[in-house]
Amino acid sequence: MEIEVNSGKLARALNVVSRVASSGKTTLPILNNVLIRVDSGKVTLTTTNLDMAVVDYLPVSDSKDGVITVPARLLAEFSSNLPKGKTVKVKTEGLKVTLESGKYRSTLNGVVADDFPELPEIDEVKMVRFKMSVDEFKNGVTEAMIASSNDMTRPALTGVFFSTIEGSLHAAATDGYRLAERKLIDRVESEVKVIVPASSLSEVMRSLSDEVEEIEILFDETQVRFRFGEIEITSKLIDGSYPDYRQIIPKEIEATIIVDKAELMRATKLAALFAREVGGTIVLEAKTATGTFSVASVANEFGENSSEIETEVTKDERMTLNSRFLIDAINALEEDKVRLEFPGKTLPIIVRNAKSDNYTHIIMPLKS
Amino acid sequence: MFDVFRNVLAEVQKETSEMAFKTWFKNVELSALDREAGVATIGVPNVFLVKTLETKYRGILMDAFRHNKIDLKQIDFVIKSNDGIKTKSREVRDEDGIRLGGGERVKSVRDLTEHLVAARPAAQTSTGLNSKYTLDSFIVGSSNELAAGVARLIVKNPGVGYNPFFLYGGPGLGKTHLVQAIGNAILENDPTKRVLYITTNHFYSEFINAVRANRGEQFIKKYQRLDVLIIDDFQMIIGKDRSQEEFFNIFNDLHQANKQIIITSDRLPEQIKTLDPRLSSRLRAGGAYDIQFPGFEDRCAILKAKAEFMGQEIEDAAIEYLAENIKTNIRELEGEFQKLMVTSEIKGMTPLELINEGYMSGAVVQRRRSVTPRTVVEKVAKYYDLTVVEMTGRSRVAIIKTARQVAMYLLSKELGMSTNKIAPEVGVKDHTTVMNGIRKIEKDSRSDAQLHDQVEQIREAIYG
Numbered sequence: 072m073e074i075e076v077n078s079g080k081l082a083r084a085l086n087v088v089s090r091v092a093s094s095g096k097t098t099l100p101i102l103n104n105v106l107i108r109v110d111s112g113k114v115t116l117t118t119t120n121l122d123m124a125v126v127d128y129l130p131v132s133d134s135k136d137g138v139i140t141v142p143a144r145l146l147a148e149f150s151s152n153l154p155k156g157k158t159v160k161v162k163t164e165g166l167k168v169t170l171e172s173g174k175y176r177s178t179l180n181g182v183v184a185d186d187f188p189e190l191p192e193i194d195e196v197k198m199v200r201f202k203m204s205v206d207e208f209k210n211g212v213t214e215a216m217i218a219s220s221n222d223m224t225r226p227a228l229t230g231v232f233f234s235t236i237e238g239s240l241h242a243a244a245t246d247g248y249r250l251a252e253r254k255l256i257d258r259v260e261s262e263v264k265v266i267v268p269a270s271s272l273s274e275v276m277r278s279l280s281d282e283v284e285e286i287e288i289l290f291d292e293t294q295v296r297f298r299f300g301e302i303e304i305t306s307k308l309i310d311g312s313y314p315d316y317r318q319i320i321p322k323e324i325e326a327t328i329i330v331d332k333a334e335l336m337r338a339t340k341l342a343a344l345f346a347r348e349v350g351g352t353i354v355l356e357a358k359t360a361t362g363t364f365s366v367a368s369v370a371n372e373f374g375e376n377s378s379e380i381e382t383e384v385t386k387d388e389r390m391t392l393n394s395r396f397l398i399d400a401i402n403a404l405e406e407d408k409v410r411l412e413f414p415g416k417t418l419p420i421i422v423r424n425a426k427s428d429n430y431t432h433i434i435m436p437l438k439s
Numbered sequence: 440m441f442d443v444f445r446n447v448l449a450e451v452q453k454e455t456s457e458m459a460f461k462t463w464f465k466n467v468e469l470s471a472l473d474r475e476a477g478v479a480t481i482g483v484p485n486v487f488l489v490k491t492l493e494t495k496y497r498g499i500l501m502d503a504f505r506h507n508k509i510d511l512k513q514i515d516f517v518i519k520s521n522d523g524i525k526t527k528s529r530e531v532r533d534e535d536g537i538r539l540g541g542g543e544r545v546k547s548v549r550d551l552t553e554h555l556v557a558a559r560p561a562a563q564t565s566t567g568l569n570s571k572y573t574l575d576s577f578i579v580g581s582s583n584e585l586a587a588g589v590a591r592l593i594v595k596n597p598g599v600g601y602n603p604f605f606l607y608g609g610p611g612l613g614k615t616h617l618v619q620a621i622g623n624a625i626l627e628n629d630p631t632k633r634v635l636y637i638t639t640n641h642f643y644s645e646f647i648n649a650v651r652a653n654r655g656e657q658f659i660k661k662y663q664r665l666d667v668l669i670i671d672d673f674q675m676i677i678g679k680d681r682s683q684e685e686f687f688n689i690f691n692d693l694h695q696a697n698k699q700i701i702i703t704s705d706r707l708p709e710q711i712k713t714l715d716p717r718l719s720s721r722l723r724a725g726g727a728y729d730i731q732f733p734g735f736e737d738r739c740a741i742l743k744a745k746a747e748f749m750g751q752e753i754e755d756a757a758i759e760y761l762a763e764n765i766k767t768n769i770r771e772l773e774g775e776f777q778k779l780m781v782t783s784e785i786k787g788m789t790p791l792e793l794i795n796e797g798y799m800s801g802a803v804v805q806r807r808r809s810v811t812p813r814t815v816v817e818k819v820a821k822y823y824d825l826t827v828v829e830m831t832g833r834s835r836v837a838i839i840k841t842a843r844q845v846a847m848y849l850l851s852k853e854l855g856m857s858t859n860k861i862a863p864e865v866g867v868k869d870h871t872t873v874m875n876g877i878r879k880i881e882k883d884s885r886s887d888a889q890l891h892d893q894v895e896q897i898r899e900a901i902y903g
Contacts, residue, residue: 099462121462121487189490293486293518307486310518 072109072137073162076129078153078172081161084116084127085147087278087302091125092118092143105143106187107161109134117190118143123271123306124190125278130301132158138184139163146170149177191294193305198289198296199261201240205279205299207255208286212242212272214403214430215253219269220246227311230266233290235259236317244269245316247435249396250419251403252316254429266313267295271306278302320433321414321421326386328357328364328411329425335409336401338366338378343394345376351395352437355411355420357388388413390420391437397422400432443507444469450503451496461747463488463496470517477512479504482519489516566626567636567669572619578744580737583613586728590617593699594624597632597667601725603690603700607707608730610895611768614703617730618669621701625667634667639675643682650681662689666698673704673722674711677888687718694721710886733769738762741769742776751780757790810901812850812864818900819846822893831866843867844876845894851877853901 085105092103106117114129149170153159159172168179212231220228225247232243233255240259243252275297279286283300290296296305342353345368357364362384367377369391390413400422401409408425419433448467452460470482481500483489492500497514504511574594579587589601604621606614622634637645649658662668668689676683693700704711707727708719733741742758753776761779765772783790820830823842830842843865850861851873858870858877867873884891 099458102462119487121485124487188487189494191486191490 072107072139073133073135073160074107074109074114074129074131075133075158075160076114076131078150078157078159079155080130081159082147082151082153082155083280084129084301085143085150088116088118088125088127089143089147090277091120091123091274101140101182101186101188103142103144104140104182104187105146106138106140106184108138108184109136110138111136117187119188119190121188122268123274123304125274126303126305128301128303137163139166139168139181140184140187141168141179141181145179190305193289193291193294193296195289195296198291199263201256201259201261201263201288202285203256203288205283205286208288209276209279210405211253211255213276214432215242215244215251216269216272217244217399217403218246218249218251218432219244221269222246226309227266227313229270230268230309230313231272232264232266232313232316234264234313235262243313243316245314248393249400249432249434250316250319251400251432252320252430263290264313265290265295266309266311268306268309271295271304274306275304278304319419320431321412321418323414324412324421325415326357326384326388326413328382328384328388328413330364330380330382330409330411332401332404332407332409334380335366336398338380339394339397339401341378342366342368342376343398344368345371345374346394348373351393352391353394353397355388355390355392357384357386357413359384359387386413392420392434393437396434400434403430403432405430443472443509446507447500447503450506451499454499454503455496463492467492468519470519472509474509477510478515479509479511479513480515480517483516484519486518489518492516566622566634568619568622568626568634570623572616572623574620574624576744576748577613577616577620578733578737578741580733580740582731582733582737583617586617586730589726589728590621593621593701594628597625597699598697602694602697603702603722603725605708605722605725605727606701606703606730607705607727609705609732609768611770612730612732613769614730615671618671618701618703622667622669625699632666633664634669635662635665636669636671638671639673642670642686643675643679646682646685659685659689663692665693667701668693668698669701671703673702674706674888674891677711677713680713683715683718687715690718690721700725705891706885711888712886732766735762738765738769738772741772745773745776746780749780752789753780753783754789754791757794760791760794810854812854812856812861815849815853815901816846816864819849819897822897822900831864833866841890844880845897847873847876848880848894849897849901853898 088105092105102118102120104118106115108115108117109131112131112134114131114134116127116129118125150159153172153175157172159170162169162171163181166181166183168181170177170179216231219231223229228244228246230244234241234243238258239254240256240263241252241254243250245251279299286297286299288295288297290308293308293310294305295308296303298304339353343351346353349369349371352369354367354369355364356367362381363379364382364384365377365379368375404422404424406424406426410421410423410425412421412423414421417436419435422432422434424430447469448464451464455463466484467488468482469479471478471480473479479500481492483492493516500514501511574587574590577587577590586606589604593601593604604618606618608614619636622636625632626634646658649655670686676686690700702722708714708722709716711719739755739758739762742753742761746753746758757779761772761776765775779790779793783793786793788796816827816831819842820827823830823838825839825842830839830846832839834840846865847858847861850856850864851858856864858873861873862868862870865873867876880890880894884894
């Protein structure tokens with residue numbers, strides 16, 4: 072096997088794939104390696120941790136067919152330390168892999184590719200496909216993923232649930248304390264109901280560069296594939312049923328309050344400072360008598376804090392919640408104004424963008 | 440039929456490297472087996488494993504089946520549910536009949552709120568059992584295989600045969616784990632069984648409170664209703680005569696009704712002083728089983744299992760180092776393992792690198808080194824409210840004598856000093872006095888819970 076490739080391009084590709092290599096919990100040594108395959112001029116770099124696999128198509132100036140695996144991290148670090156814009160020649164002699172770029176030369180010990188795990192075959196024709204802009208994907212999925220759980224004893228909640236609701240593709244996540252749902256694509260043709268591991272989505276996020284504009288998402292019953300630019304990330308899906316979360320979203324609202332996002336964030340952070348010792352417990356309160364909305368900490372031995380925000384108040388409301396969850400929710404909003412919806416005592420509060428309805432974030436109240 | 444698959448896997452394990460086996464066959468199950476058609480369906484936890492199993496391991500599996508007298512024509516691999524993560528958490532009903540734990544199906548806001556309550560840590564329910572203790576996570580070795588075997592028999596047939604099950608052994612060897620696991624397994628088989636795990640101290644205080652509040656009858660009824668009663672740390676019954684009597688009554692009721700009784704203690708019933716001989720003989724009726732400190736191999740196995748369970752990586756050499764150096768009990772072994780893993784993560788070094796750098800996890804060795812004979816003597820004296828001079832003097836007052844002997848005992852056990860070297864430290868002239876002292880404490884602490892506890896507390900004070 073032999074390839075000639077631009078050092079910058081090689082470094083960038085290896086940077087993406089090497090993260091997945093050796094990220095698994097398993098200690099099978101071959102998984103630390105990247106599989107380099109040249110097949111009729113097409114060069115692919117592949118790594119896997121057996122939960123997901125990354126394939127990067129590498130544009131090369133010259134090549135000879137062949138296949139080998141080498142330690143991914145070492146190769147990534149070697150290539151990222153080479154001067155940019157130079158040509159690198161990667162060549163195998165038996166299991167020795169030589170890398171040459173100008174004056175720099177090194178030899179790595181490769182491992183025969185037969186030991187590399189066979190990745191699942193995917194029949195893309197049978198897969199359900201969606202396409203969307205990278206920006207929209209990044210924002211949308213991040214906004215949902217924020218509420219996912221990392222409690223491995225409830226695997227379904229460690230993922231993000233992609234489903235079609237009323238003809239639109241939605242992403243949702245919940246950890247039992249809060250829930251976030253984001254509409255991703257309006258009016259889609261296909262139906263889907265799958266749970267994608269949040270860890271795989273994070274990897275996709277990290278691998279998205281500014282240069283790509285469109286991402287393609289393909290699902291079958293057991294796998295999901297994300298394709299963007301030269302990169303293809305395939306991940307297993309989480310098997311299991313997702314809670315019927317939509318029923319939790321309160322349908323009737325007692326009162327709606329619109330506040331400035333920056334102001335609400337400042338007030339919440341101030342209250343959170345004083346709430347540290349009480350597990351982040353803060354109180355939101357709307358008073359018709361004074362026409363104010365306030366964010367306050369619960370008084371404790373360190374003192375207390377209360378901030379008022381001017382807004383229109385139609386009904387007295389009071390709600391105790393965890394400040395961290397509220398901060399997360401505010402962070403996920405895109406507009407400058409926040410819409411807080413109170414469905415009534417002991418029911419969760421709904422946090423939304425003031426105008427748009429495409430994002431719903433609900434937070435469970437704390438029992439005070 | 441599914442036991443066959445265990446043998447098959449064992450066969451496969453022989454043919455593959457340990458790491459490959461762990462990678463490809465972890466959580467792999469036999470889902471179905473049609474002997475006549477010669478078709479086996481194997482459940483695989485993850486789609487990424489299927490292809491490799493099909494291409495690289497199909498032949499090995501076929502051979503392994505053949506060795507177990509099953510000729511296969513075909514092996515199908517299917518993705519099985521549950522993602523390989525055990526989520527068999529059963530549904531537990533609390534007293535109000537609210538669904539806790541288990542189900543992820545959230546039906547309404549109310550359910551989610553209940554869900555939240557359940558989602559809080561400490562999954563303790565009214566059974567007193569902690570679901571983290573399972574039979575699967577109990578590592579069996581020569582030091583405990585008899586006890587573990589009996590435990591499995593009890594799970595199959597509670598109340599029959601091994602009743603009461605009396606389990607004894609030193610602290611931190613897994614008694615609590617084993618008995619809680621029995622409780623959990625019985626509940627898993629039959630969630631309607633009423634299981635209660637309680638420590639002897641808790642039992643005692645519950646009893647006293649019940650008597651004070653004039654609810655003695657309710658107290659007894661609560662216990663009479665049980666199908667399985669698990670009492671931990673039974674040696675604590677010493678000096679609690681009234682609750683002993685009550686326990687005896689409850690014991691008889693349950694036993695006559697063929698309800699399973701499980702008891703742990705750090706010593707045999709007849710070594711528990713002040714225990715009514717009638718009770719002590721009944722406690723042994725189902726046989727007394729001991730758990731001993733595991734040998735080196737077993738200690739390694741325990742650590743490996745722990746690492747695997749936590750999904751952590753640790754080199755075999757590091758495991759051996761820990762197992763070699765920690766010989767007190769499993770709790771400490773696990774504690775040191777934990778510390779080593781955390782330090783390794785913080786410092787970004789592998790466990791073995793850390794050890795090679797002289798870290799010695801949690802500084803067990805360092806700690807040992809830093810303990811001088813002087814510290815031991817001082818701590819013992821302090822514990823008995825004596826000055827070192829008083830203690831190492833010639834007084835024959837009983838308590839001072841005991842203190843002196845405890846000091847001898849600890850110097851010998853903890854610092855491994857010879858009797859000749861111990862003598863001057865505790866102010867005695869010859870090593871035979873020391874020898875006798877050590878023997879006395881050794882012997883007495885086995886039957887005298889108070890003394891036993893004193894020694895343990897001092898030991899803790901020394902290292903604390």
